[in-house]
Amino acid sequence: MKQMNWKELPHAGTVLKAGNANEYKTGSWRTYKPKWVEENCIQCLFCWIYCPDSAVVVKDEKMTGFDYDHCKGCGVCAMECPGKKGNKAIVMEEEGK
Amino acid sequence: MSATQEKPMTLKSLSHKKDNLSGGHRMCSGCGAPTVVRQVLLAIDEPVVIANATGCLEVSTCLFPYTAWRVPWMHSAFENAAATASGIETMYRSLRKQGKLKKEMKFIAFGGDGGTYDIGFQALSGAMERGHQLLYICYDNGAYMNTGIQRSSATPMGADTTTQPVGSKIPGKTVRRKDLTRIMAAHNVAYAAQASPHNWRDLMTKVKKALATNGPAYMGIMAPCNRGWRTQTNDSILLSRLAVDTCYWPLYEVEGGKWTINYDPKDKKKPIAEWLKPQGRFKHLFAPGNEALLERFQKLVDDDWESLQKLAAAFGAK
Amino acid sequence: MAVTSTKTVAVTGNQAVAEAFRQLNPDVMPAYPITPSTGIMESFTKFVSDGKVDTETILVESEHSAMSACIGASAAGGRVATATSAQGLALMWEMLHIASGYRLPILMALVNRALSAPLNIHGDHSDGMGMRDCGWIQLFCENAQEAYDNTIMAYRIAEHKDVRLPIAVNMDGFIISHSIESMKFIPDEDVKKFVGEYIAMDPLLDIDNPKSIGALVLTDYYMEHKRAQHEAMKNVKKVVADVSAEFAKLTGRKYELFETYRLEDAEVAIVALNSAAGTIKDEIDRYWEKGVKVGLLKPRMFRPFPYEEVGAALKNAKAICVMDRADSYGGMGPLYMEIASAVANNRGAVLFNKIYGLGGRDLMPHDVDQVIEETAEVAKSGKVKMVKDYMTVRN
Ligand SMILES: Cc1ncc(C[n+]2csc(CCOP(=O)(O)OP(=O)(O)O)c2C)c(N)n1
Ligand code: SF4
Ligand code: SF4
Ligand code: SF4
Ligand SMILES: [Mg+2]
Numbered sequence: 018m019k020q021m022n023w024k025e026l027p028h029a030g031t032v033l034k035a036g037n038a039n040e041y042k043t044g045s046w047r048t049y050k051p052k053w054v055e056e057n058c059i060q061c062l063f064c065w066i067y068c069p070d071s072a073v074v075v076k077d078e079k080m081t082g083f084d085y086d087h088c089k090g091c092g093v094c095a096m097e098c099p100g101k102k103g104n105k106a107i108v109m110e111e112e113g114k
Numbered sequence: 115m116s117a118t119q120e121k122p123m124t125l126k127s128l129s130h131k132k133d134n135l136s137g138g139h140r141m142c143s144g145c146g147a148p149t150v151v152r153q154v155l156l157a158i159d160e161p162v163v164i165a166n167a168t169g170c171l172e173v174s175t176c177l178f179p180y181t182a183w184r185v186p187w188m189h190s191a192f193e194n195a196a197a198t199a200s201g202i203e204t205m206y207r208s209l210r211k212q213g214k215l216k217k218e219m220k221f222i223a224f225g226g227d228g229g230t231y232d233i234g235f236q237a238l239s240g241a242m243e244r245g246h247q248l249l250y251i252c253y254d255n256g257a258y259m260n261t262g263i264q265r266s267s268a269t270p271m272g273a274d275t276t277t278q279p280v281g282s283k284i285p286g287k288t289v290r291r292k293d294l295t296r297i298m299a300a301h302n303v304a305y306a307a308q309a310s311p312h313n314w315r316d317l318m319t320k321v322k323k324a325l326a327t328n329g330p331a332y333m334g335i336m337a338p339c340n341r342g343w344r345t346q347t348n349d350s351i352l353l354s355r356l357a358v359d360t361c362y363w364p365l366y367e368v369e370g371g372k373w374t375i376n377y378d379p380k381d382k383k384k385p386i387a388e389w390l391k392p393q394g395r396f397k398h399l400f401a402p403g404n405e406a407l408l409e410r411f412q413k414l415v416d417d418d419w420e421s422l423q424k425l426a427a428a429f430g431a432k
Numbered sequence: 433m434a435v436t437s438t439k440t441v442a443v444t445g446n447q448a449v450a451e452a453f454r455q456l457n458p459d460v461m462p463a464y465p466i467t468p469s470t471g472i473m474e475s476f477t478k479f480v481s482d483g484k485v486d487t488e489t490i491l492v493e494s495e496h497s498a499m500s501a502c503i504g505a506s507a508a509g510g511r512v513a514t515a516t517s518a519q520g521l522a523l524m525w526e527m528l529h530i531a532s533g534y535r536l537p538i539l540m541a542l543v544n545r546a547l548s549a550p551l552n553i554h555g556d557h558s559d560g561m562g563m564r565d566c567g568w569i570q571l572f573c574e575n576a577q578e579a580y581d582n583t584i585m586a587y588r589i590a591e592h593k594d595v596r597l598p599i600a601v602n603m604d605g606f607i608i609s610h611s612i613e614s615m616k617f618i619p620d621e622d623v624k625k626f627v628g629e630y631i632a633m634d635p636l637l638d639i640d641n642p643k644s645i646g647a648l649v650l651t652d653y654y655m656e657h658k659r660a661q662h663e664a665m666k667n668v669k670k671v672v673a674d675v676s677a678e679f680a681k682l683t684g685r686k687y688e689l690f691e692t693y694r695l696e697d698a699e700v701a702i703v704a705l706n707s708a709a710g711t712i713k714d715e716i717d718r719y720w721e722k723g724v725k726v727g728l729l730k731p732r733m734f735r736p737f738p739y740e741e742v743g744a745a746l747k748n749a750k751a752i753c754v755m756d757r758a759d760s761y762g763g764m765g766p767l768y769m770e771i772a773s774a775v776a777n778n779r780g781a782v783l784f785n786k787i788y789g790l791g792g793r794d795l796m797p798h799d800v801d802q803v804i805e806e807t808a809e810v811a812k813s814g815k816v817k818m819v820k821d822y823m824t825v826r827n
Contacts, residue, residue, distance in 0.1 A: 018179070020652065023659035028596070029535035030178060030649060030657050031634045035642040038138035038175070038182035046143055062125035066156075066314050067351050069148040071137040078126040087137030091144030092348030109348075161639040165504065173648045181644035186636045189646035190503050190530050197497035200490055201462060201504025201512075206637055208459040208488040209510055217639055237500065240493030 039087070043070065047090030049109040053082050057106035064094035064107060123315055128156050132184065139182035140174040144347030146338040146354060147171050147253045149311045151224070154251060154335075155185065157318035158325065162220045163202055164188070167195035167229030170260040170339075171253060193233035196241035196250055199223035203246045220325045221248040227268035228258040231294050242301045242330045249324045249331040252294065255339035263342040267292040270362075271414065272407055274395045275342075285398055285407055290414055295334045299368040304329030307367035310336040312355035316365055316376055323369070336363050344394025356389040361419040366426065373426045383419075386412045438616040438683065445576040445608035446471030448615060449515070449541045449601070452583035454479045455623040458539070459510035459630075462490040462501035466520040467553045468605035469543035473515055495520035499527035506536040507645050509635025511587065513538070517605060518545035521559045525566070531598045532567025533657070534645060535633075535664065537590035538598040540568075541583065544706070544757075545605040546791040554792020555605035557705060557758040560734070561766040567661060569599040569668055570735040572705045574691075577615040579603040581685055582732075584618065587627055588675045594667040596633060602734075604707040606792060618683060626682060665736045672733055689738040692745055694720060695727030700807045701749035701781075703729045703771050708755065708788070708795050715800040724808050731767070742774040749775075751782045751811035753803050757789045764820055782810050785820040793824045 018040075027033055060080055065073040072088035074081050095107040134155040141148045147170060155162070164187040166172045172189045175182040190198045199221055209215035223241075225234050230252035238250055257275050258264040265275040271290045274280040278287045299306040304327040309317040317335065324331035336357050338350040345353060357363035361383055365376040387408065390396040399408050443451070450472045453461070461480075463473040479485050490505075492498045498514055506512040516524065521542060531538050544560050546552040560570060569589060573579040582601045590599040603609060618626075634643055649657055669689065676687040693713050695701060702712055709730040719726050729745055731737070746752060752775065756765025764772070768785040775781050786803060789795050802823070810816055 021179070021656065023656040023663070026653070026656050026660055028633055029533075029645070030647060030653075032176065032179060032181040032644040032647055033634070033641070035181060035644070036134075036136040036184040038177075038180040039136040041138035041180050043138055043140070062129060065129060066125055066153065067149055067311070069141060069143075069145050069152075069350070070139070071133045071135060071148075071152065075129040078129050084137060089143035090347075091350075092346070093144055093149075093351055096348040097351050163508075163636060163639070176644045176647040178647035178649040178653050181647065183644050184642060186639060186642045187644045188504065188507055188636055190500060190534070191526060194497060194500035194527070197492065197500035198504035200492070200497070201460065201501035201506070202508040202636060203504075204462075204488045204490050204501065205460050205505040205508035205510045205512075208486065209508075209637070211488070212459070212486050214510075215637060219637070219639060236493055237497045240497055243493075244490065 042086045043089055044086045047088065047112045049090040049092060050085070050112045051083055051088060051090065051092070051094055051107050052110050053080070054106050054108060057100040057104045059099065059101055059106070061099060063097045063099065067093050067097050069093065123318060131156055134184040135175065136182045136184060138180065140177060141170060142341050144340050144350055145170070146255065146311060146336070146350035149350065150253050150335050150337050153311055153314050153317050154222070154321050157321035158220060160220050160325070161217060162222055165195045165199035165202060165223040167225035167234055168192035168260070169226035169229050171224060171226065173260060192229050194237050195223040195225045195229060195234060197237040199248050199250070200241045200244065200246050203248050223248060223250045225250070225252055226259070227252055227254045227256060228266040231267045231292050239301065242298065242303050242332065246330055249321070249333065251333045251335060253335050253337040255337045255342060257342050259339050259342045268294070272396060272399050272411055274398065280398045285404060293418070295332070298332035302371070303332055305331035305367070305369055308334045308363060308365055310354040310358050310363060310365060312351045313358065313365060313377065320367060342395070345392055349392060353389065353392065356384065360384045360386045360389045360415065362386060362389055362415050364419060364422055366422060371429060372431060373429045374431065375422065375426045386415050438618060440614060440616050442612050442614050443576065444471065444610055444612055445579050445603050446543070446610065447475055448576040448580040449583050450475035451617060452580050453513055454485055455584070455620055456511070456513065456587060456627060457485045458487050458513040460490065460505040460512050461487050462492050462498040462505065462514055464492050464495045464498045464516070464520060466495070466517050468545055468555070468609045469515040469517040469520070469541060471609065472541055472543070495523040496527060499524040499531065502538045503527060503531050503534065503536060506538050507534060507635070508637045509632035511630050513540070515541035515543065517543045518547050518559045521563060522547060525563070528563055528566035528568060533661065535596040535661070536598055537587065537596055539583070539586045539590065540598065540600045542600045542602045543605045543609045544602050552791040553605070555607050556790045556792065560600070560602045561758040563600065564735060564766060567597065567665070568735060569597055571599065571601050571732055572734055573601060573603045573608070574707055574709045574730065576603070576608055576613040579608065580615065580617070581679065581683070581687065584623055584626065585675050585679050589668065589671050591630065592671045595664050595671050597664055597668070602706065607707045622682060626679070668736050669738055687732060689733045689741055690729055690731045690745070693728040693730070695729055695745060697748070698725045698727030699748065699750045700724060700726040700804065700811050701729060701746055701752045702726065702755060702803060702807065703752060703767060704755040705731060705734070705757065705767060708757065711795055711797055712800050715797055715804060719804050724804065726804050726808065737770050737774070739774040742771065743778055746775050746781065747778050749781050751807045753784055753786055753807040755786045755788055755803065759787050759790070782814055782816055784810065784816045784818070787820070787822045788824045795824060799824050
């Protein structure tokens, strides 16, 4: 983003574009990456409600994957994922593998 | 209609709602606070305006020129979220009274434990006494995290912090924490409660109740901080659950003087060591020679839990 | 426009400001009591209780919360006013910077009082001078009439789109706040018309356009924010002049950025703020009769300070005594520093500084005489005995 000069700044420095942090990608923070194993998913949506980074993508009441632009790879979703028959539907993998 | 009579919330139905805290904020990976905030915002159906005290949540969610907030949000200083919110809420009432504003709105102030138990205590107490129609939420991570893990009056006894570090003579924080939720209940506010993000349904039901109530409301919400607690990035929900299961952080509410314990683990109450053990800030409590400290910690938790049960028995629903 | 009909009344400075507040009818007023400004809030809250204003008060638990609530309320999108003094202002200090940094046109009546320690409740300017660098517009008033008039003008100045800054209207504690004075009020309708409807800028309560106020701003943008704030301050001078001209048309009372009294041909100049000016003017008249060419410069607008205009007004002075009712310990008096900057490019004037009247210590005519005589002496000799000295003090 081109940096504004002082005349271009919004009045009082108020941020007028609500939620524009979305344009800022925190995905590069990851060292581990959550991987969704669909066959083990019971669609409980725990991953969605617990994710600190709004990075679990739910469509039509169904978990569909991750927003890797923002997922920081904390692993909370994997930890809380009940999965099916003891098999997690989210596993953490080393980034870049 | 009271919030409790509505059909039970499900994650599926909630998943249709817009997330009012966007991704791309700069809270640490695995931080508990943004999960708390997301749940709070997802619980609300009305337009809501937020005031936020200086602290991790504030600096990380609104770093110019970005904001993660999709609802009106304002920060002004560290110790004054309650006073700032008082001003916003009063302007709302004034403009409504004069017919200059049509829409109905709700007001929430967020503060960390430092901004709430310590430096913001007076402003909070004043706002609650004045009866503003606002909900104050303390996301409690038990230290001044934003400035590098200094002790606050919410820091548990024994914790290693950068201002009461564990040394050869002093084993971390020597005194017990302040019980702010009870102090808020003693203000006779319309609604006071404790919640934890692992129990999202309880947390969100409480937010709805707090906003539906006539008068000021307070909620203390557990918000694990992996950096300050020296834990893993993936265990914020696990640790908030353990805080409740050990009765370190009981889930309860005080509505118009009526005390209710929302979750009683009964014979499944876990020893406090289960919550303490995974946290690096309590490592020394498990070193040989510190058994008495651990025992004292357990006793404090047990005593508090017992007195809470007595309150609920004496002042609960008959 | 014809000069409005005005009613002459006998009121205290505090009552005059409370009346201005009533006429301005702010939407929200957070307040906390402190002598000598308490009277303003007491009179005003009576108006509230009697339903004479639309204002919602917030009777906060501290001045820090008062200013915090002002900031929240103003950002929410309406008119806000408060009043305080000394310790109260000191407790607000953190928030004063935030009010200006967020460009909120909050109105404050500051009834000047000495700061502790030692504890003292009487008038001096240490509170007002202490907020010098907080980014507020500061107007100083000699008497109740000026305090009333400047308060009526305040929102027009603060809310101007080129300005949007908080404003403090100062008057001397007790000497003005508690003394009854004969003065003129403007009819309610005229005030209402003069002040106009509030126009909010990016109000927080505009729920359909959610915005974030009060971001963390790091090294990449902090300086741009401050540069924009500096620009707003630069615009104040013209707005004050314009609003004052309009006010003069309405009331016949003329206000400049500063007042001069017999300064035009004076070789000897005194500079002083607020109520002391009354006594000084009387003595100036006496000394002209004795052949001493002495005049007064009384700043009205202290922030932003009109350096060029003040420098020009003092260009004929051979000696200037700046009288400060506050001290900057280890430095020169705060007003002195401004005047020294203003005359920096003037030729030949000799300056010196008298600290007087701290903690409400009286300034008597004979004290002023001493100043005039000493300044006249300096004008003759071109030599200053002591650049900074305390007066009205037992030696
Ligand atoms: C008046 C004042 N004192 C100190 C600070 C420095 N400060 C900023 S945030 C903070 C700690 C915040 O702790 P807490 O409220 O618990 O929030 P957390 O960062 O832990 O989420 C401190 C000490 C400040 N901003 N203002
Ligand atoms: S790893 Fe963390 S940030 Fe990524 S989706 Fe899972 S919970 Fe969200
Ligand atoms: S937590 Fe696991 S099982 Fe539940 S929806 Fe997410 S991926 Fe599927
Ligand atoms: S320091 Fe702790 S509270 Fe702050 S953002 Fe990091 S994890 Fe969250
Ligand atoms: Mg904290």
